[in-house]
Amino acid sequence: MSKLIDDNRKKKFQNFKRSELAERLGRVARICNDFSIPILIIVDGWESSGRGYVIKDLTREFAAKNYDVEVFDKDEREDNLYPFIRKFWINTPKKGHIKIFDRSFYYKLFEKKNFDGKKLKKRIDSIKSIEKALYDDQTIILKFFLNVDKEEQKKRIEKLEDSVKEDFYLDGLDWDQQENYKEYEKHFSKMLEMTDLSYSPWDIIDANDKKSASKEVLGLAIDKITQGIERVIRQREENENVERDYRLRSNILQAIDLSKAISDEDYEEKKNKLQKEVAEIMYKYYEKGISQVIVFEGVDAAGKDGAIERLIKEVDPRLFEVHGISAPSKEELDHNYLWRFYKKLPKDGYVGIFSRSWYGRVMVERVEGFAKVNEWDRAYDEILDMEKQIYDHGSLILKFFVMIDKDEQLKRFKDRQREPDKQYKITDEDWRNRKKWDQYIESMNEMLERTNVDYAPWIIVEGNQKKYARIKVMQEYIKHAKEHLKKLDK
Amino acid sequence: MSKLIDDNRKKKFQNFKRSELAERLGRVARICNDFSIPILIIVDGWESSGRGYVIKDLTREFAAKNYDVEVFDKDEREDNLYPFIRKFWINTPKKGHIKIFDRSFYYKLFEKKNFDGKKLKKRIDSIKSIEKALYDDQTIILKFFLNVDKEEQKKRIEKLEDSVKEDFYLDGLDWDQQENYKEYEKHFSKMLEMTDLSYSPWDIIDANDKKSASKEVLGLAIDKITQGIERVIRQREENENVERDYRLRSNILQAIDLSKAISDEDYEEKKNKLQKEVAEIMYKYYEKGISQVIVFEGVDAAGKDGAIERLIKEVDPRLFEVHGISAPSKEELDHNYLWRFYKKLPKDGYVGIFSRSWYGRVMVERVEGFAKVNEWDRAYDEILDMEKQIYDHGSLILKFFVMIDKDEQLKRFKDRQREPDKQYKITDEDWRNRKKWDQYIESMNEMLERTNVDYAPWIIVEGNQKKYARIKVMQEYIKHAKEHLKKLDK
Numbered sequence: 001m002s003k004l005i006d007d008n009r010k011k012k013f014q015n016f017k018r019s020e021l022a023e024r025l026g027r028v029a030r031i032c033n034d035f036s037i038p039i040l041i042i043v044d045g046w047e048s049s050g051r052g053y054v055i056k057d058l059t060r061e062f063a064a065k066n067y068d069v070e071v072f073d074k075d076e077r078e079d080n081l082y083p084f085i086r087k088f089w090i091n092t093p094k095k096g097h098i099k100i101f102d103r104s105f106y107y108k109l110f111e112k113k114n115f116d117g118k119k120l121k122k123r124i125d126s127i128k129s130i131e132k133a134l135y136d137d138q139t140i141i142l143k144f145f146l147n148v149d150k151e152e153q154k155k156r157i158e159k160l161e162d163s164v165k166e167d168f169y170l171d172g173l174d175w176d177q178q179e180n181y182k183e184y185e186k187h188f189s190k191m192l193e194m195t196d197l198s199y200s201p202w203d204i205i206d207a208n209d210k211k212s213a214s215k216e217v218l219g220l221a222i223d224k225i226t227q228g229i230e231r232v233i234r235q236r237e238e239n240e241n242v243e244r245d246y247r248l249r250s251n252i253l254q255a256i257d258l259s260k261a262i263s264d265e266d267y268e269e270k271k272n273k274l275q276k277e278v279a280e281i282m283y284k285y286y287e288k289g290i291s292q293v294i295v296f297e298g299v300d301a302a303g304k305d306g307a308i309e310r311l312i313k314e315v316d317p318r319l320f321e322v323h324g325i326s327a328p329s330k331e332e333l334d335h336n337y338l339w340r341f342y343k344k345l346p347k348d349g350y351v352g353i354f355s356r357s358w359y360g361r362v363m364v365e366r367v368e369g370f371a372k373v374n375e376w377d378r379a380y381d382e383i384l385d386m387e388k389q390i391y392d393h394g395s396l397i398l399k400f401f402v403m404i405d406k407d408e409q410l411k412r413f414k415d416r417q418r419e420p421d422k423q424y425k426i427t428d429e430d431w432r433n434r435k436k437w438d439q440y441i442e443s444m445n446e447m448l449e450r451t452n453v454d455y456a457p458w459i460i461v462e463g464n465q466k467k468y469a470r471i472k473v474m475q476e477y478i479k480h481a482k483e484h485l486k487k488l489d490k
Numbered sequence: 491m492s493k494l495i496d497d498n499r500k501k502k503f504q505n506f507k508r509s510e511l512a513e514r515l516g517r518v519a520r521i522c523n524d525f526s527i528p529i530l531i532i533v534d535g536w537e538s539s540g541r542g543y544v545i546k547d548l549t550r551e552f553a554a555k556n557y558d559v560e561v562f563d564k565d566e567r568e569d570n571l572y573p574f575i576r577k578f579w580i581n582t583p584k585k586g587h588i589k590i591f592d593r594s595f596y597y598k599l600f601e602k603k604n605f606d607g608k609k610l611k612k613r614i615d616s617i618k619s620i621e622k623a624l625y626d627d628q629t630i631i632l633k634f635f636l637n638v639d640k641e642e643q644k645k646r647i648e649k650l651e652d653s654v655k656e657d658f659y660l661d662g663l664d665w666d667q668q669e670n671y672k673e674y675e676k677h678f679s680k681m682l683e684m685t686d687l688s689y690s691p692w693d694i695i696d697a698n699d700k701k702s703a704s705k706e707v708l709g710l711a712i713d714k715i716t717q718g719i720e721r722v723i724r725q726r727e728e729n730e731n732v733e734r735d736y737r738l739r740s741n742i743l744q745a746i747d748l749s750k751a752i753s754d755e756d757y758e759e760k761k762n763k764l765q766k767e768v769a770e771i772m773y774k775y776y777e778k779g780i781s782q783v784i785v786f787e788g789v790d791a792a793g794k795d796g797a798i799e800r801l802i803k804e805v806d807p808r809l810f811e812v813h814g815i816s817a818p819s820k821e822e823l824d825h826n827y828l829w830r831f832y833k834k835l836p837k838d839g840y841v842g843i844f845s846r847s848w849y850g851r852v853m854v855e856r857v858e859g860f861a862k863v864n865e866w867d868r869a870y871d872e873i874l875d876m877e878k879q880i881y882d883h884g885s886l887i888l889k890f891f892v893m894i895d896k897d898e899q900l901k902r903f904k905d906r907q908r909e910p911d912k913q914y915k916i917t918d919e920d921w922r923n924r925k926k927w928d929q930y931i932e933s934m935n936e937m938l939e940r941t942n943v944d945y946a947p948w949i950i951v952e953g954n955q956k957k958y959a960r961i962k963v964m965q966e967y968i969k970h971a972k973e974h975l976k977k978l979d980k
Contacts, residue, residue, distance in 0.1 A: 034914070052806055059807045064799050065814030065845060069807045078568065102808055309554050316542055317549045317559045318592055324555030329820050355555060424524070 001147050001185050003043055004192065012217030014212060017059055021218035026061025028225045029098060033066055037232050038093035038139045039225065042104045043217075045146030046184075047174040048156040050210045051102055054146065056219065057214040065319040067098035073107055081291075081348040083393040084108065085126040089342035094136060094334040105130070109191045112176065112184070122392055124194055129385035135199040135337045136378060138235060140228030143200055144217055146207035150181040157353060186338055212330065230304040246377075252448045252460070253441055257404050261465040271310070272473040280447035281481045286319050290488065291346040291395045294477070295357045297401035299440065300430045302463045303470075304355050307402060310470040311477060312353070320351035325360065337361050337371075337379075345390065349397055362447050367439045380450045391455035396484045398475055399456060401441040401448060402463040406437055491637050491675050494682065494694040500555030503709030504702060508547055518715045519588060523556055527722050529584035529631045533707075534592045535636030537664040538646040540700045541592055544636065546575065547704045548590065548711065557588035563597055571781075571838040573883040574598065575616040579832035583623060584824040584928050595620070599681045602666065602674070612882055614684055619875040625689040626868060627826045628725060633690055634707055635682060636697035640671040690942025729862040736867075742938045742950070743931055748895050751955040761800070764964040769804035771971045772841055776809055780978065781885045782841040784967070786915075788892030790920045790931065791902040792953045793960075796844050797892060800960040801967060802843070810841035813851065827851050827861075827869075828876055830957035835880065848873055852937050857929045870940040881945035886974045889946060890963055891938060892953040896927055 013021065032039055039176070041058065043051050059067055070091050077085050085105065093099035105127050109365035114120055135141055144273045157174045177184050196202045203220050207213035262270075285292055294311075296304040305324075312320055323344050332340040338358060361379040365371040371379070390397050404412070413434070416426040433440065459476045463469040503511065524528055530579070531548065533541045549557055560581050570579050575595065583589035595617050604610055625631055633864065638646070647664045667674050686692045693710055697703035752760075775782055784801075786794040795814075802810055813834050822830040828848060836842035851869040855861040861869070880887050903924070906916040942948040949966045953959040 030663050030911070052808065060803075064795065064802060064812035064843070067807075068811055071808050076568065078566065100807070305554065312554060313550075317545055317557075317590070318542065318561050321558055322554035331821070353554070421520070428912055 001189050001204070002149070002206070004189070005147065005206045006204075007386075008490040009220075010052075010206060010212065010216050013215045014220070016215060018211065018214055018218065021215060021222065022057055022060040023223050023354045025058070025218055025225070028222055028229070029062050029066070031229055032098070032140065032225065033063070033096040035229065035232070036095040037229060038095050038134075038138055039098040039228075040093055040134060040141045041098065041100045041221070042106065042141070042143045043100060043146070044103050044110070044144070045205075045207060046148050046153055046188075047171075047177050048153055048160065049146035049148045050156075050213060051146060053210050054144070054205075054207075054214050054217050055100055055102060057218060061440075062098060065098070067100065068093075069100045069102055071102045072105070073103045077349075080405075081405070082345055083126075083389040083395075084123065085130055085389050086342050086345055088130060089339060092130075092335060092339060093139065094331070096334075106191070106195070108186060109195070110184075112180070112187075115183075115187050124191075126389055126392075127195060128197060129382070129389075131200040131219075133336060133338065133382050133385070136365055136382075137375075138232045140225055140232065141200040142221060143189075143202045145202055145204050146213060147204055148207050150178070152208045153181070154178055158354060191294060211477045226311075239374060242373040244373055244377055246446065248442070248445055250445070251450060252445050253403055254445075255458055256403060258403065258408070258462050258464040261468050262471060264467070266433055267467040267471060270471055271474075274471065274478065275310070275314040277478055278311060278474055279316070281478060282315045282319055284485065285351070285396070285481070288485070288488075289348040290485075291348050291393075292351040292422040292481070293346065293390055293395055293397045294351065294353045294473045295359070295397075295399040296353070296355050296402065297357060297359050297363070297399065297444075298461075298463065299404060299409060299444075300433055301409050301416070301435075302402040302404045303466050304400075304402050307400070307461070307470050307473045308353055308355055308459060311473055315351075319349075320353055321346065322353045322355060324436075325354060325356040337365075338382065341386070346395075358386065359447060359451075363440065363443045365434075366443050367436055384451055384456070387451075387453070394488065396481055397456040398477065398480050399451075399458045400461055400476070401444070401458055402461045402469055404463045406434075408464045409434065491679050492639070492696070494679070495637065495696045496694075499710070500696060500706050502704065503705045506705060506709070508701065508704055508708065509550075510678040511705060511712065512547055512550040514549070515708055515712050515715070516553075518712055518719070519552050519556070521719055522588070522630065522715065523553070523586045526585040526723070527719060528585050528624075528719075529588040530583055530624060530629055530631045531588065531590045531711070532596065532627060532631070532633045533590060533636070534593050534596045534600070534634070535695075535697060536638050536643055536662075536678075537667050538643055539636035539638045539697045540646075540652065542701060542702050543635060543700050544695075544697075544707050545590055545592060545633070547708060552588060556586070557590065558583075559590045559592055561592045562595070563593045568837075572835055573616075573878050573879040573885075574613065575620055576832050578620060579826075579829060582620075582829060583629065584710045584821070586824075596681070596685070599685070600674075602677075604671075605677050616879055617685060618687060618880075619872075619879075621687060621690040621838055623826060623828065623872050623875070624923060626872075629813055630715055630722065632711060632714055633663065633692045633759060634710075635692055635694050636703060637694055638697050638924055640668065642698045642827070643671070644668055672820070680884065711966050712888070729864060732863040732867075734863055734867055738932070738935055739939060740935070742933075742935050743893055746950055746952055747843075748893065748898070748952050748954040750952045750958050752958050752961060754957070757957040757961060760961055761964075764961065764968065765804040767968055768964055769806070770811055771968060771975075772805045774975065775841070775886070775971070776839045778975070778978075779838040780975075781836040781883070782971070783836065783880055783885055783887045784841065784843045785847045785849070785887075785889040786843070786845050786892065787847060787853070787889065787934075788951075788953065789894060789899060789927075789934075790923055791899050791906070791916075792892040792894045793956050794890075794892050796956060797890070797951070797960050797963045798843055798845055800931065801963055805841075809839075810843055811836065812843045812845060815844060815846040827855075828872065831876070832922060836885075848876065849937060849941075853930065853933045854923075856933050870937070874941055874943060877941075877946040878942070884978065887946040888967065888970050889941075889948045890951055890966070891934070891948055892951045892959055892963075894953045896924075898954045899924065 030037070037290060043055055045051055055069060059069070085316050088105045091099065108114065108123055109120065131141060157178060192202050192204065205213050205216050296308055298304050308322060341358045344352060361371060361383070362376050366376040387397055413426055413430060418424040461469045463474050519529070533545055535541055545559060549559070578595045581589065598604065598613055599610065621631060647668060682692050682694065695703050695706050786798060788794050798812060818830060831848045834842060851861060851873070852866050856866040877887055903916055903920060906912040938948050951959045951962050
């Protein structure tokens with residue numbers, strides 16, 4: 001491990017006082033606050049390597065309201081009911097704020113039980129995807145690993161054992177690392193190497209001397225945040241002038257047969273049976289502790305909510321929650337666009353149904369210009385990353401796209417305006433969107449083309465006849481949900 | 491128990507079809523949505539009394555996006571780290587939405603271990619205070635208790651035992667109630683009587699026949715929500731024309747001696763020692779698992795944030811979080827004003843520091859007219875109720891009011907405008923507020939007079955000299971924090 005330490009760099013900061021460095025750091029942090037730039041600082045390392053000491057120095061001159069320290073060193077029962085990366089996502093810093101992670105998602109890589117775990121590869125992918133998404137979204141990310149050698153660690157553990165504060169600062173892990181130092185060291189080096197990313201590199205700190213380590217961390221933080229500010233400002237300017245060259249391979253939505261229909265008798269005959277079957281399957285998922293994420297997208301007035309209500313008609317209402325997604329709130333806008341969806345993911349055994357979803361990023365935000373070209377262009381990958389996390393957790397993820405043609409939409413808009421009960425469902429915005437029909441269809445086609453994957457497939461639903469659409473949603477749900485259970489049983 | 495059942499009422503709804511009642515209920519729910527009225531429906535009762543069946547019928551015609559069912563039947567470890575009522579507060583319905591509580595805070599009264607518990611009285615007070623606050627804030631509250639007799643319960647339990655769904659629907663409590671039916675019945679009757687409140691009465695439902703029970707619940711829900719809508723609309727009109735007659739008993743803020751000061755040497759000598767002691771005490775609270783809530787209020791530029799930063803200077807940053815409270819977000823405005831603060835309460839062992847707080851309700855919201863007269867007038871009691879919950883949980887709650895005079899404020903405003911680093915701290919709003927100095931002082935005096943209680947005292951800090959104020963905050967914190975620990979040890 002010690003070969004990863006940069007001695008020259010270490011010397012660079014030793015002539016300064018810690019208080020002086022902390023003050024300078026406070027000043028660059030204030031600039032980030034002025035520019036609404038979020039900062040994520042990860043402080044990880046050996047047990048008893050002095051993370052608390054370093055964090056105390058880091059925060060010394062931060063405005064108290066602008067930072068927050070989160071400790072991640074074990075899983076609560078609740079954490080395990082969601083995809084692993086969720087609890088980190090929902091704790092990411094908002095614009096202009098600083099989050100310090102005392103340990104972080106990395107503790108899941110550093111655990112002994114995971115030394116040869118099959119999950120390692122997936123975990124690393126998850127970590128890369130969250131760091132990449134935050135970096136691209138103008139977050140400054142710093143990662144420090146505090147290294148102590150075996151003798152120093154031993155001394156500290158023994159000293160802590162005599163101290164009154166031992167229960168906060170010591171746990172079984174300390175002695176375990178001490179006893180298996182070599183083994184841990186090898187594993188840490190490997191993990192650090194695999195997660196030393198161009199957009200979020202590690203800084204390995206020699207922490208055998210606490211003060212010197214703290215100076216190095218402070219100095220590096222000043223340098224790197226300063227560079228980060230420059231990078232973010234450059235990035236903001238570049239965002240304005242991006243061109244892209246994507247050619248649609250197909251026009252999926254133009255090609256579908258919207259005339260599909262069923263008879264009233266057929267509908268009545270099938271409906272009840274299917275609804276009961278959906279309820280049975282959702283209960284089975286509950287029993288097995290498997291969560292489900294079901295997304296509904298489509299043009300305005302396509303009948304998404306009607307289809308959702310038929311789908312869940314017979315399901316125990318304690319098992320699901322329907323999220324109607326509209327424009328993000330101020331707090332949501334202050335975070336990455338995926339943040340609000342990570343917060344809404346269902347627990348194991350439960351069903352989260354999204355009426356509109358994260359795909360707004362590549363539809364309404366694209367068409368209306370709320371997201372910059374490169375922001376929505378990279379969102380296809382970010383979205384697939386998130387869906388992969390959900391799938392890898394064992395969940396079912398299904399996406400329905402309900403389509404109607406332009407004439408049918410006009411008819412429904414007019415119907416809604418006539419019916420007092422439904423007037424609230426039609427707004428000026430709907431009419432405005434309608435004028436951009438072709439642009440929306442183009443964005444939808446690209447979305448369907450780029451995000452239709454095995455682990456989270458799109459199911460296109462021909463919606464001109466509502467009854468046909470509703471039956472198809474139920475049938476397709478049942479088919480996919482059963483297949484997923486079978487796959488998991490293997 | 492059966493004497494609590496109203497046979498005439500029960501008959502009233504039996505001639506309707508359930509689907510018909512559900513449709514009517516769906517319509518009144520839609521009106522609540524139009525009028526932004528929140529609805530809370532509590533469905534409690536014996537085990538195996540058919541709560542799920544009733545809830546399914548209740549939700550049948552609700553728009554899927556507008557309601558949500560929460561199940562409360564046990565405590566997670568996490569829940570016990572906060573005041574008991576918190577998890578219900580953070581789950582209260584927002585405007586225009588419906589929350590159904592499958593069980594609720596009442597399960598804490600109905601538990602056998604609490605039959606003679608000392609906590610019963612406090613729990614009942616907590617429940618009364620949340621129901622009162624929600625009712626006054628225009629929420630429609632329905633409470634149903636499903637009653638089954640001993641034989642019927644036995645039949646159902648036996649039937650469920652043979653069913654595939656038993657693990658969702660059965661637990662040890664079912665048989666325990668069956669075996670101690672009389673004892674439970676007596677306790678339930680007592681609890682129901684004690685919590686049958688004028689603003690949130692119970693409806694006891696004969697649930698020996700599921701369909702009949704469901705019809706009665708649906709029918710009552712229609713009637714009561716309809717009445718509730720009328721009540722809320724009347725209430726909104728009355729809110730416009732309230733007069734009140736409160737006479738200040740004293741002018742606390744005018745009477746304090748703002749000339750208090752200490753010398754620079756004195757400050758330097760005391761500061762470090764006090765900061766270390768604060769850190770020691772906060773760590774002791776951590777070890778003992780006791781949370782702390784520390785509120786800072788004061789006129790603009792009084793030095794609240796400076797005092798906070800000195801207070802926590804030496805404290806491990808993992809132990810506290812500082813919440814800078816500004817105007818509420820849309821989501822927060824859609825809930826009761828206390829909702830956002832219940833969400834921010836610290837866990838056992840941790841410290842939540844509020845720079846501005848819920849007292850905004852009786853200061854800025856009062857003076858600027860954001861809250862109606864009767865809204866802020868009743869807030870004094872609501873706030874004390876919340877602080878009582880925190881105190882009863884064992885937490886320390888302290889409130890600092892930092893005061894400066896009008897001249898000193900002007901000087902600080904001007905200083906801030908001159909210093910580039912501090913310009914962000916002074917806004918047009920500050921100048922506007924300054925014009926209403928007398929109104930603010932009046933509201934502050936009333937606040938200090940009405941909310942200075944033993945369990946959550948106000949500490950007035952003379953702030954014209956910053957150094958004096960900072961030392962006083964630390965000294966008073968130490969004094970009160972030590973006393974609280976001593977009290978708990980007894």
